[in-house]
Amino acid sequence: MGRWSPRAGQAHATSTDTVEMTASEPITTPAGSTIEPLPEGGYRVCDRRQHCRRVRSLWEAQELVHWVELHHRSLPASAPRC
Numbered sequence: 001m002g003r004w005s006p007r008a009g010q011a012h013a014t015s016t017d018t019v020e021m022t023a024s025e026p027i028t029t030p031a032g033s034t035i036e037p038l039p040e041g042g043y044r045v046c047d048r049r050q051h052c053r054r055v056r057s058l059w060e061a062q063e064l065v066h067w068v069e070l071h072h073r074s075l076p077a078s079a080p081r082c
Contacts, residue, residue, distance in 0.1 A: 035058070041056075042055060043055050043058060043060075045061045045064045047075050049074055051074045051075045
């Protein structure tokens with residue numbers, strides 16, 4: 001997965017391309033996907049077309065974004081919807 005492009009105050013990418021969540025604002029990738037921490041736990045992942053799914057862990061969110069952007073597709077139907 002490529003580098004994240006968070007807005008100021010959201011999060012920052014480290015040299016190993018992991019993301020440290022620092023606020024409740026979404027993180028946006030250069031390709032337009034977002035990962036947003038949810039107040040009740042878990043994360044909302046949206047592709048650039050605003051198809052969104054909820055996942056339990058940040059790792060799962062990053063893997064889903066990686067798959068969507070690598071294959072230039074919308075979020076898979078098998079992922080739980082928001």
